[in-house]
Amino acid sequence: xxxxxxxxxxxxxxxxxxxxxxxxxxxxxxxxxxxxxxxxxxxxxxxxxxxxxxxxxxxxxxxxxxxxxxxxxxxxxxxxxxxxxxxxxxxxxxxxxxxxxxxxxxxxxxxxx
Amino acid sequence: xxxxxxxxxxxxxxxxxxxxxxxxxxxxxxxxxxxxxxxxxxxxxxxxxxxxxxxxxxxxxxxxxxxxxxxxxxxxxxxxxxxxxxxxxxxxxxxxxxxxxxxxxxxxxxxxxx
Numbered sequence: 001x002x003x004x005x006x007x008x009x010x011x012x013x014x015x016x017x018x019x020x021x022x023x024x025x026x027x028x029x030x031x032x033x034x035x036x037x038x039x040x041x042x043x044x045x046x047x048x049x050x051x052x053x054x055x056x057x058x059x060x061x062x063x064x065x066x067x068x069x070x071x072x073x074x075x076x077x078x079x080x081x082x083x084x085x086x087x088x089x090x091x092x093x094x095x096x097x098x099x100x101x102x103x104x105x106x107x108x109x110x111x112x113x
Numbered sequence: 114x115x116x117x118x119x120x121x122x123x124x125x126x127x128x129x130x131x132x133x134x135x136x137x138x139x140x141x142x143x144x145x146x147x148x149x150x151x152x153x154x155x156x157x158x159x160x161x162x163x164x165x166x167x168x169x170x171x172x173x174x175x176x177x178x179x180x181x182x183x184x185x186x187x188x189x190x191x192x193x194x195x196x197x198x199x200x201x202x203x204x205x206x207x208x209x210x211x212x213x214x215x216x217x218x219x220x221x222x223x224x225x226x227x
Contacts, residue, residue: 004156031213033215035217040122040219040220041219042119042203042217042218042219042220043157043203043217044217045214045215045216048213048214050213058214090156090157094213094215097207097210097211097212097213098145098164098207098209098210098211098212099145099162099164099207099210101147101159101162102147102149102157102159102205102215104156104157104158105156106155106156107154107155107156
């Protein structure tokens with residue numbers, strides 16, 4: 001059982017380049033999430049998708065776009081990368097609102113030069 | 114809107130000593146609370162969660178946490194630290210049964226001295 005799979009695991013970009021982080025889950029969860037992790041700031045929610053066909057902004061959505069491609073897949077796109085977007089990005093899924101726990105992927109480390 | 118505050122960004126304990134990590138929350142409705150652990154270069158995994166049943170919650174690896182509504186706290190403890198407990202720990206809150214979002218604290222890094 002793979003759980004939540006993210007690709008790529010590492011990426012280096014130049015300022016202004018674009019890229020897409022891919023995420024897939026095989027747990028039949030309705031909700032999916034993208035977080036970024038920066039030292040001393042914990043995890044901050046970028047975007048989430050409560051169910052297939054819906055997406056909503058989190059705390060730090062500027063500079064990002066998302067697509068909920070189907071129930072399994074939720075991608076995060078950086079249209080014009082900036083050094084401030086250097087971070088570790090985590091995708092997660094959740095079976096239930098409220099009491100349900102998040103299941104995380106292993107993370108994608110992005111460096112923008 | 115819900116939020117959590119973790120007191121202390123770094124905690125250092127001796128092997129065999131008590132581990133105590135502090136978490137205070139704010140929430141407009143009865144919250145659901147979670148503790149996660151992150152080992153180096155890995156994703157987060159659930160240690161335990163409070164979902165309004167028992168106020169003392171037991172988790173994996175000998176950890177437990179107690180929900181105290183009067184103190185708006187959900188502190189994490191382990192009676193005897195092991196070297197393998199060295200990691201970063203995050204407290205998180207969900208604002209009621211219909212809340213899809215989970216808000217995380219800034220994290221506490223635990224180091225264990227031999």
